[in-house]
Each structure stands twice: as structure tokens, then as C-alpha cells.
Amino acid sequence: MVGEDNDAILESTGRRRFLKATGVGSAVGLAGLTGLGAAQEYPSDDIELIVPWAAGGGTDRTARQLASLAENELDTSVFVTNQTGGSGSAGFRAAANAEADGHTVGVLTVEIATISHLGIADITPDDFDAVMQYNFDPASLTVHEDAPYSTIEEFVSYAEDNPGEIRISNSGIGAIWHLSAAQMAQQVGIDVEHIGYDGGAPATQAVVNGEVEATTASAAEVAPQVQDGPLNMLAVFGEERNDLFPDVPTLREKDIDVTIGAWRGLGVPSGTPDERVQTLNGAFQSVYESDDFQSFMDENGFGLVNRGPEEYGEFMASELDRFEEIVANLGLGPGGDGGTETESGTTTASETTSS
Amino acid sequence: MSVVGNLLQGAAIVYQPFALALIVAGVLIGMTMGSLPGMTATMTVAVLVSFTFGMEAAEGMMLLLGIYGGALYAGSIPAILIRTPGTPSAAATVFDGFPLAERGLAGRAIAVATVASFVGGAVSVVLLAALAPQIASVAIEFGSAEYFALAVFGLTIIASVSGDSLLKGLVSGLLGMLLATVGLDPVLAYPRFSFGFEPLTSGIQFIAVMIGLFGIAEGFLRYQRGIETEQVSQEFTNVIPSRADLSKIRNVVVGSSVAGAFIGAIPGAGGDIASFVTYNEAKRWVEGAAATFGDGDIRGVAAAESGNNASTGGALIPTLTLGIPGDSVTAILIGALMVHGIRPGPGLFQDEPELVYAIFVGFFTVYVVILVFGLVGARYWARLIDFPGKYLWPAIFVLSIVGAFALRGNVLDVWVALGAGALGYVMRVEDYPLAPMVLGLILGPIAEVNLRRSLKLSGGSLEIFYSEPLTLGIFALAAVSLVVPFVQAWRGSNTESA
Numbered sequence: 139m140v141g142e143d144n145d146a147i148l149e150s151t152g153r154r155r156f157l158k159a160t161g162v163g164s165a166v167g168l169a170g171l172t173g174l175g176a177a178q179e180y181p182s183d184d185i186e187l188i189v190p191w192a193a194g195g196g197t198d199r200t201a202r203q204l205a206s207l208a209e210n211e212l213d214t215s216v217f218v219t220n221q222t223g224g225s226g227s228a229g230f231r232a233a234a235n236a237e238a239d240g241h242t243v244g245v246l247t248v249e250i251a252t253i254s255h256l257g258i259a260d261i262t263p264d265d266f267d268a269v270m271q272y273n274f275d276p277a278s279l280t281v282h283e284d285a286p287y288s289t290i291e292e293f294v295s296y297a298e299d300n301p302g303e304i305r306i307s308n309s310g311i312g313a314i315w316h317l318s319a320a321q322m323a324q325q326v327g328i329d330v331e332h333i334g335y336d337g338g339a340p341a342t343q344a345v346v347n348g349e350v351e352a353t354t355a356s357a358a359e360v361a362p363q364v365q366d367g368p369l370n371m372l373a374v375f376g377e378e379r380n381d382l383f384p385d386v387p388t389l390r391e392k393d394i395d396v397t398i399g400a401w402r403g404l405g406v407p408s409g410t411p412d413e414r415v416q417t418l419n420g421a422f423q424s425v426y427e428s429d430d431f432q433s434f435m436d437e438n439g440f441g442l443v444n445r446g447p448e449e450y451g452e453f454m455a456s457e458l459d460r461f462e463e464i465v466a467n468l469g470l471g472p473g474g475d476g477g478t479e480t481e482s483g484t485t486t487a488s489e490t491t492s493s
Numbered sequence: 494m495s496v497v498g499n500l501l502q503g504a505a506i507v508y509q510p511f512a513l514a515l516i517v518a519g520v521l522i523g524m525t526m527g528s529l530p531g532m533t534a535t536m537t538v539a540v541l542v543s544f545t546f547g548m549e550a551a552e553g554m555m556l557l558l559g560i561y562g563g564a565l566y567a568g569s570i571p572a573i574l575i576r577t578p579g580t581p582s583a584a585a586t587v588f589d590g591f592p593l594a595e596r597g598l599a600g601r602a603i604a605v606a607t608v609a610s611f612v613g614g615a616v617s618v619v620l621l622a623a624l625a626p627q628i629a630s631v632a633i634e635f636g637s638a639e640y641f642a643l644a645v646f647g648l649t650i651i652a653s654v655s656g657d658s659l660l661k662g663l664v665s666g667l668l669g670m671l672l673a674t675v676g677l678d679p680v681l682a683y684p685r686f687s688f689g690f691e692p693l694t695s696g697i698q699f700i701a702v703m704i705g706l707f708g709i710a711e712g713f714l715r716y717q718r719g720i721e722t723e724q725v726s727q728e729f730t731n732v733i734p735s736r737a738d739l740s741k742i743r744n745v746v747v748g749s750s751v752a753g754a755f756i757g758a759i760p761g762a763g764g765d766i767a768s769f770v771t772y773n774e775a776k777r778w779v780e781g782a783a784a785t786f787g788d789g790d791i792r793g794v795a796a797a798e799s800g801n802n803a804s805t806g807g808a809l810i811p812t813l814t815l816g817i818p819g820d821s822v823t824a825i826l827i828g829a830l831m832v833h834g835i836r837p838g839p840g841l842f843q844d845e846p847e848l849v850y851a852i853f854v855g856f857f858t859v860y861v862v863i864l865v866f867g868l869v870g871a872r873y874w875a876r877l878i879d880f881p882g883k884y885l886w887p888a889i890f891v892l893s894i895v896g897a898f899a900l901r902g903n904v905l906d907v908w909v910a911l912g913a914g915a916l917g918y919v920m921r922v923e924d925y926p927l928a929p930m931v932l933g934l935i936l937g938p939i940a941e942v943n944l945r946r947s948l949k950l951s952g953g954s955l956e957i958f959y960s961e962p963l964t965l966g967i968f969a970l971a972a973v974s975l976v977v978p979f980v981q982a983w984r985g986s987n988t989e990s991a
Contacts, residue, residue: 192901199542199543203543221903222901222903224691224694224695225677227691227694228695228901231691257684305950311680311681331949333949333950334680336679339760340817342817343635346633346815347635349637361836361838362815363838363839365838367815367816367838434546437832438828438831438832
């Protein structure tokens with residue numbers, strides 16, 4: 139029922155877009171004739187928010203929240219479509235190839251800055267004009283409480299003494315938690331094994347049952363096992379400490395110059411008129427600042443970080459450069475490699491067990 | 494507080510008009526969606542989860558659990574009626590359910606599936622309430638080596654679902670495993686068989702293959718045979734299972750319910766694996782089943798349906814006690830609880846006893862509602878295929894295509910479904926069994942990734958596969974599973990000659 143509604147929506151917007159496109163054509167023609175050239179009213183239609191990850195995941199949930207709150211701001215309906223596959227590339231590509239008229243917005247997750255280096259798809263932040271960043275979830279280093287180390291310093295010196303013995307689980311090869319672990323290891327100069335799992339939950343489970351020594355999933359992902367279970371968080375990879383774990387230091391406090399994690403934001407196809415980007419940013423900025431959105435993010439354990447169009451664009455460009463180096467150092471890069479099909483920062487069960 | 498006191502408190506939350514209405518609504522929505530091929534329990538829960546954000550946590554759970562149970566149950570309806578499982582978990586229901594419908598006994602098959610689903614679900618909820626921490630402590634021990642062993646065990650089922658020709662069964666199973674290798678390799682993420690075509694890097698979607706292999710292929714066959722001649726008129730007299738039927742399925746249902754709950758409790762193993770394992774175990778241990786399973790034995794339907802619904806209560810075990818989801822639906826349930834500031838995990842039973850017990854009572858109630866709706870609705874569902882074939886099959890074709898597209902909004906999945914339809918047609922004409930292919934598709938990737946991960950963890954040593962008793966135990970089960978069909982065949986031929 140719901141799916142059919144979705145299809146109906148997709149189909150009708152397609153038709154409407156076509157009608158609108160022809161309408162725009164004639165409006166422009168008319169404007170040209172009368173020499174007025176007045177700016178087209180915007181938004182003149184529904185706005186589609188393309189989520190490159192599956193319904194029910196972290197990106198989907200945050201995007202749906204943004205969409206429903208933005209409807210009042212933009213005075214039009216904002217609907218979410220999930221276009222998944224190819225480590226996010228299917229959704230990114232759909233958003234990048236949409237008409238650059240501000241009626242299609244893509245949710246840009248950290249993978250937009252990694253998948254081109256991994257050789258998965260030739261799509262980068264350059265294909266978009268940034269609108270707004272609304273989230274950042276730093277990686278964390280979490281180990282078993284029975285381990286012979288209980289601080290980040292002890293962990294590092296243990297790893298130095300026992301090269302190759304520490305195995306760090308992540309949510310998938312090439313996924314952000316893998317790259318986070320790799321950058322941390324690279325920065326402190328330790329030799330570790332990276333073991334990929336099918337999502338953050340099994341990666342956490344592997345530390346609980348002792349299959350691996352550590353994981354770099356986000357703080358939210360490991361929280362229950364740290365608070366009431368056998369896990370011990372040694373450090374967070376953010377700028378600041380995590381509210382849930384005020385006693386856990388950041389890597390920077392320990393003189394390890396690493397800040398890394400998953401992020402989410404919005405972008406429109408590159409070439410979208412600047413005033414429309416500004417309109418969208420204004421609307422989503424109000425949503426971001428609303429109590430509803432702030433409390434939603436807090437309750438769900440999503441980190442709040444905000445950047446405007448220019449800053450977010452620059453940030454994505456710097457991330458693109460940074461990940462190029464990490465991926466190259468890991469020997470992943472094109473020619474031998476890729477990434478996996480798991481959304482970062484989300485609790486997902488194996489895809490093969492869809493019930 | 495005592496268990497009885499806790500249960501009463503849970504009941505006080507569930508037995509309120511609004512909560513009960515949510516359960517009924519959830520079951521109805523779940524049954525509708527689950528009976529549409531291509532719409533899974535996971536998708537339905539994912540789309541509707543945002544409606545629960547404005548409710549109390551326990552109330553929201555009632556709606557979502559209703560959908561979960563309802564969808565898993567209703568997947569059996571199209572499996573029986575049109576040979577197309579509504580959800581992946583109902584794949585094993587096809588084998589005996591559809592032959593029953595072909596004999597005009599669809600109503601009886603649905604009624605049996607309903608009772609089996611009810612018992613499976615109810616037993617799993619009781620196990621959840623009584624033994625959750627104990628079962629969870631075993632489930633968490635499942636590491637990569639154990640998952641590999643479990644997948645091998647599952648693949649041995651090919652031996653017993655291959656029908657007359659083991660060779661054709663193996664061809665079908667290997668073809669399934671081969672198809673599952675398309676996409677990014679799970680360890681090094683190298684694109685395999687994608688031929689530089691980007692959409693293929695995310696692999697062949699299992700559900701799209703199922704829609705094609707079963708539903709579309711069946712449609713092709715109908716057209717070939719001439720639709721009108723195929724009409725079977727359905728009997729509607731025995732919608733509530735007869736006492737004889739009930740006593741016939743009793744043992745199968747009880748055994749499959751317990752086994753299904755345990756399999757569901759293993760994170761990453763859901764109703765699809767559970768139903769195949771319970772179907773196979775029933776075939777192996779029930780007297781005379783080896784000959785009749787696959788030709789419309791109600792015990793086959795009962796085993797698969799009690800197994801997959803039992804996996805739901807099982808999946809809640811690690812979800813609630815460890816915060817580690819048992820399957821993809823329970824992963825979303827965790828998200829739904831987190832919206833209310835509740836984080837499932839080891840502390841949940843102390844922090845939120847009312848919620849936990851409301852979930853137990855509510856989920857049990859879900860299955861009671863399913864029993865009622867299922868039995869009342871069976872005759873109406875069965876009547877659907879009394880529709881003239883010239884209207885029914887085109888409609889199924891359209892629904893199949895829509896379902897394949899709705900999966901991800903990706904046109905590739907439609908082509909995959911059509912291709913799988915052609916493949917399924919050829920396989921049926923040439924008498925290749927489809928069940929091994931389904932097993933290969935489900936279990937091939939699990940076997941591969943866990944084998945390779947195990948070897949990476951052990952630094953290449955095979956010791957990881959025989960150093961733990963749990964792993965050895967599962968391998969032993971696999972060995973038994975391989976040998977028993979041969980022993981049965983040998984004994985069968987001995988008694989015949991005697």
C-alpha cells in the first residue's frame with residue numbers, strides 16, 4: 139500500500155515535472171518577449187529529498203525529520219525517496235542528475251567524499267552545490283573491559299609492543315569507521331588488522347564476544363554495551379567530548395591529531411541558481427534551529443554540527459582530499475578495491491535477512 | 494517484583510483501547526503488505542516507524558510488532574495461492590502450500606499456516622519472556638566461524654530439497670550461490686561480475702529474484718498451458734483446521750517453533766533461514782515426510798510457517814537484552830525506541846520493566862489477533878484465486894513488476910525479476926528444483942564472508958573452525974544432515990525389497 143503510494147507519487151511528480159518544464163519553457167519565452175525576465179517563483183512545485191540509504195536507517199530518519207519540518211518553512215510538500223545501492227552512489231547520482239532548479243535535494247553523507255577514491259563510482263562533492271551540513275558523528279575507540287589496557291595510552295603502547303595483534307572491527311571495508319581506524323593507526327604509528335563486518339551492530343558484537351579487540355563505530359552505536367555491558371570506551375575522535383560519556387577523552391586531548399567521523403548534509407545539483415540555494419538554506423537552517431529538530435537529534439544520539447552553503451562546500455572539498463590520502467595509504471583505491479554496502483553510523487542487520 | 498506482577502503491569506498497558514486498536518491496525522497493515530510480493534516486513538516497518546514518534550514508546554511498539562507479526566504471517570498467503578512468497582521468509586511455504594492450492598485446498602493450507610504461525614509466534618514470545626538472557630548469552634557467542642558453520646549446515650539442506658535428482662539440485666544451488674556473488678566482494682570490496690555497469694555493483698537483489706523465480710515464472714507457465722484450462726475450484730468447507738489436521742501437525746509445529754525461536758535469536762539469522770531449517774528438519778524427522786513433503790503435505794506448510802513466525806520472538810531476544818538486532822526489522826525497532834530516549838541493551842530490563850513486559854504481552858496479543866483474522870479471512874483469501882485466470886495472472890504480473898521496482902526504486906530490479914522469471918520458467922520446464930537456488934542465494938554470501946573473515950581473524954589458520962565446541966557442534970549437525978537422507982533412502986529401498 140505504502141509502496142504503491144510512493145510509486146504513485148514518483149509517477150505523478152514525473153508527469154508534473156514534465157508539465158512544469160514545458161510551462162517554464164513558455165514562461166521564459168513570454169518573459170523574453172515582454173522583456174521582463176522576472177525571477178521564477180520558487181518553490182513552484184513539491185520538493186524531493188533523495189536519501190541514498192535504505193528506509194529506517196540513520197540517514198533516512200534524519201532526512202524524514204528534516205523533510206516534515208521543512209514543509210512549513212518552504213510552504214510546499216517535501217517528500218523523501220530512498221534510492222539505494224552502490225554504497226550511496228545510486229542516490230547521489232540521481233540527485234546530481236536531477237534538474238538544477240532547486241526542486242530536488244540530495245542528502246549528502248560522508249560517502250560522497252570517499253566512493254570516488256574507492257573506485258565505486260565517479261561522483262564527488264563537485265557534482266553538487268552545498269546547502270547545509272546538519273550532523274557529525276565522530277568515531278570512537280571501544281574495547282572489551284577485560285582487555286589489558288584501559289586508557290588510550292595503554293592501548294597504543296600495547297599495540298606498539300604487539301604489532302599486528304590488535305584487530306579492529308568496522309561496519310564494512312572502505313566504510314567510514316574503517317577509514318577512521320586507519321587514520322588513527324596511521325597517525326600514532328601502530329600496526330593493526332582491520333576486520334570488516336556487515337554493519338555497526340555485528341562489529342560491536344564482535345568486540346563483546348571477543349572475536350576482535352576493538353571497534354571504531356560511533357559512540358551512539360556502542361553506547362548500550364558501554365553503559366551496561368562489557369565494553370569500555372577509550373577515546374572519541376571528535377572535537378569535543380561526547381555528552382553520553384563525559385569521562386572519555388578526545389584523541390586531540392591526548393595529542394593525537396585526528397578528528398574523523400560520519401557526517402550528513404544537503405546538496406543540490408551543481409548549477410542550481412544561487413538564490414534558490416539561499417532559499418533552501420534559509421528554510422533548512424530554521425528547521426535545524428527548531429526545538430523539534432534539536433530534540434529529535436539529541437534523543438536519537440545524532441551529533442549536531444551545522445555549516446552553511448559556503449562552509450559545507452569547503453568542508454566537503456577538504457574531506458575529499460583527506461580521504462584520498464587515507465584510501466591510498468590503505469592500498470584500497472582503484473585497481474584493487476572498493477567499499478561496502480553498509481550505511482555508516484547505523485544499526486543495520488545483515489541485508490540477507492530481510493524478513 | 495514478581496514475574497506475574499510484571500506481566501500484569503504489562504497487560505495494564507496493552508489492554509487499553511488505544512493500544513489494542515494499534516495492535517489490530519498493525520496486524521491489518523502488516524497482513525496487507527506482507528501478502529504483496531516485494532513488500533517486506535522490513536520495508537513496512539521502516540516506512541511507518543515515523544508515525545510512532547508521537548506516541549508513547551509502548552504504544553508505538555504495539556503498532557510495529559503488529560506489522561512485524563502480521564507481515565511475516567501473511568507472506569504465506571501468496572506463497573500458497575500464487576506460488577510467490579510475499580516475504581523472503583515464506584519461500585519454504587511455497588513447496589507444500591502451492592500444491593495444496595492446486596488441489597483446491599488453499600483454504601485448508603491457509604488455515605494450517607495461520608495456526609502454525611500463531612503457535613510459532615506465541616511459543617517464541619513465551620521463550621522470550623522466560624529465557625531471554627540465557628538464550629542471548631548463547632546467541633552473542635556466535636562469531637564468524639559459527640556463522641560459517643551455520644551457513645554450511647543450511648546448505649546441506651539442498652540434499653533434501655532437491656527432489657528426484659541430486660545433480661539438478663546441486664546445479665540449482667550453485668547457480669544461486671553464483672548469482673549471489675554479483676556485486677562488491679564482501680571482503681575486499683572488489684566489483685565482481687558488474688561488467689563496469691554501476692548499478693550491478695550493489696548486487697542482485699534477493700527479493701527481485703524471488704519475485705521472478707516464483708511469481709513471474711508461474712505466470713509464464715500459466716500462459717503456456719492456456720489459462721482457462723487451469724481453473725481449480727476451491728473448497729471452503731474446512732477453513733478452521735479439522736481435529737485430524739491439528740493432531741497431524743502438532744509435533745511438527747511444536748518442534749519447529751522452538752527451533753525457529755533459537756535461530757531467530759542469532760543476530761543476522763532471520764525468518765528466511767529459520768523456515769528453511771525447520772522445513773528441512775521436519776522433513777527429516779517426521780515419519781513418511783520424505784515421500785510426501787513437496788507434494789502438498791500440510792506438515793510442510795506448518796513447519797515453515799511456525800519456524801518463520803517463531804523467529805520474530807527469537808529476534809527480539811538479542812535486541813532487547815543486548816541492544817544487538819536479531820534481524821532487519823528489530824534493527825528498526827531499536828531506532829523507534831531510541832526516539833523515546835530508550836536504548837535497548839543490558840540495562841533495559843532494570844530500567845524499563847513496564848515496557849519490556851508490555852512488549853511480551855503485546856506481542857502475544859498480536860499473534861492472537863493474527864489467529865482470529867487469519868482464520869476468518871482464509872476463505873476470502875482463497876477465493877481470490879477463484880478469480881478467472883485471465884484477470885488474475887495479468888494482475889499478478891503487474892503487481893510483481895511494481896513490487897520489484899518498489900524494492901529500491903531501481904529499474905535494474907525489474908529486469909532482474911524478469912530475467913529470473915525466464916530462468917525460473919526454464920528450470921521448471923526442465924524439472925530443476927527451485928528450493929536449492931533460494932538456499933544458495935541466501936546462504937552463499939553468508940558462507941563466503943564468514944569463511945574469509947574467519948581466516949583473516951585467525952591469520953589463515955583453519956584451527957578457528959575446530960577450536961570451539963559451538964562451531965564443532967554445528968558442523969556435526971551439518972554432517973548428520975548430509976548423511977541422514979542417504980540412510981533413509983537405503984532403509985527405504987531395504988523395506989521395499991523386503
